[in-house]
């Protein structure tokens with residue numbers, strides 16, 4: 001038990017820091033959807049060329065094969081350098097790629113993995129439907145086998161990045177009359193296939209990168225099925241486990257820095273009574289409380305990577321992390337809104353006009369997307385605590 | 392970088408847990424009252440296991456381990472709302488050793504005597520020959536010394552002639568007195584930082600144990616009690632608070648381990664980690680004590696169950712080595728460790 005880095009860890013940190021200092025883009029990520037995606041592709045390409053793509057992907061698939069501790073260091077350095085996040089590459093890098101690595105065929109691996117690392121292909125996730133979100137197994141979009149093809153009809157929704165994605169993780173019902181977890185298939189859908197219509201959904205943030213996706217006789221080759229036809233639920237569970245395990249690590253690590261920036265803001269902000277916000281004891285103590293929470297989240301991140309380095313994969317404890325990170329974040333945004341006063345409402349519909357205001361609204365995305373808070377509690381109650389089932 | 396206890400450390404944890412299941416099961420608190428003789432025997436059997444001197448060097452009669460192992464033990468004791476007297480005893484034994492008070496040190500290590508902790512009611516002041524000001528004095532049973540933190544000094548005061556009169560007290564398992572510290576002669580005085588840090592860690596560890604113990608208790612009940620034909624653990628209004636409680640415990644435990652290592656290794660951010668650890672553990676203990684009472688229903692407020700003791704103990708420990716507000720005020724300005 002120790003908090004020490006090995007000399008190799010420190011060398012890795014130095015190298016990452018130097019590379020990031022020289023390569024992190026100075027211009028902000030554009031708010032517009034197409035330009036944003038182009039920015040993400042350019043950043044991923046730069047990571048690839050610099051030898052930093054796929055930090056926790058296995059080496060044999062072109063990744064760096066970093067262990068948990070090194071992955072943690074990488075994210076700490078990205079946070080320190082204020083490097084761009086995965087953004088539109090979140091799905092490809094944190095769960096589509098890992099799902100293909102663990103469940104795909106050799107042909108899938110050859111066709112899709114390298115293009116992700118090189119920043120050439122954006123992926124989106126077609127799981128949720130208007131009638132199936134938390135209750136994913138209620139999904140209805142259907143696929144019928146026709147020769148070497150699956151012909152897909154129906155609708156997905158909340159599809160982040162569908163307008164710019166090359167590929168999609170698509171989960172559909174392929175056995176007519178099947179119910180719940182049976183008869184589903186996980187298939188790779190090329191988003192340029194005829195019959196797909198993407199309709200943006202307008203959001204409270206103004207920026208809109210989530211969509212409704214419609215499928216009208218979309219013909220997808222059967223060779224694109226990952227796992228078995230009818231065996232999609234088990235593949236989808238792998239995808240969701242990767243999503244929960246991988247996606248929130250950076251949020252968790254960046255929380256301490258975010259709280260510190262909020263404290264800085266409170267030191268600078270003069271409130272309506274003419275005093276600095278930080279001189280208000282109530283605000284100062286709330287911020288200090290959240291700083292303590294953020295220290296705890298970082299400690300939990302170290303605990304989790306220690307476990308992963310021993311056991312391989314993150315367990316259901318990932319739900320505790322997601323629950324706490326998204327709650328701490330929401331509380332932080334409430335304090336920032338409180339201390340900022342009226343200027344908090346200066347906002348032109350893009351995140352760059354007011355990052356804090358955007359983040360405030362985004363705090364609900366963190367408590368809903370990727371399994372809502374209520375569902376994370378269900379997972380903890382079922383799988384960590386073994387309480388009697390509610391469903 | 393690794394937060395999982397080593398095999399040797401795990402063995403220490405398991406041994407402590409075993410001892411506690413046998414000697415200090417929660418059931419001992421069912422409708423029980425403070426029993427001075429039992430408390431004395433408990434202290435002595437813990438001393439026999441070496442618990443008063445786990446982190447004290449072997450040449451001082453200790454076990455020669457570190458504050459990390461102390462934290463493991465205190466967490467186990469907290470889970471069953473065990474005696475808090477071990478906290479001042481561990482700290483006073485180290486101070487006595489440092490000051491060359493070998494008789495006092497050995498009495499504490501053997502469990503023959505105890506140490507009490509003074510927590511100020513209003514600011515205390517130290518003079519050349521003593522301390523002025525009124526304090527609550529916790530764990531006065533058989534106390535040979537009173538540990539007091541006054542400004543930037545930690546003092547050991549002579550308790551033998553103190554006439555420490557026990558008060559009626561909310562936490563019935565902790566004998567507490569109240570008096571002006573003036574008149575208690577000084578046995579030793581040293582800079583406070585090390586003792587305060589160590590005290591924060593031990594208190595945070597105990598509080599983390601309380602948080603975990605409370606969740607374990609209500610988790611068990613939720614799997615047994617039935618209403619409307621279902622186990623109450625199947626109702627989300629019951630299972631969700633328990634799930635949150637478990638997450639709070641895990642949060643507090645991870646931070647406790649980091650704080651313990653920061654103290655052991657003398658890291659630059661030790662003050663930030665320790666203050667954070669106590670704030671987070673205290674909140675977890677308080678909230679988890681709440682759900683434990685609430686989700687037991689009526690029986691939760693009775694003496695037939697020890698649920699209320701988690702709440703009372705968390706309240707009692709709140710001001711030890713710094714209350715929530717001073718800790719928050721201090722940690723706001725602590726820099727994040729930059730690597």
Ligand SMILES: Cc1cc2nc3c(=O)[nH]c(=O)nc-3n(C[C@H](O)[C@H](O)[C@H](O)COP(=O)(O)OP(=O)(O)OC[C@H]3O[C@@H](n4cnc5c(N)ncnc54)[C@H](O)[C@@H]3O)c2cc1C
Pocket residue numbers: 124125126127128130132133134135157158159160161210365368369370371372373374375378627
């Ligand atoms: C910004 C954003 C991006 C997204 N991106 C994608 C994407 O790219 N691809 C994709 O497939 N999906 C995506 N989602 C969908 C997301 O996974 C769902 O929104 C989420 O799972 C909740 O489903 P729902 O919206 O249908 O809400 P519902 O399932 O209808 O839930 C409504 C409310 O009821 C609660 N609830 C539901 N069931 C229970 C229960 N059993 N117990 C207690 N409470 C319950 C929920 O927690 C929620 O508060 C995204 C969502 C958002 C907000």
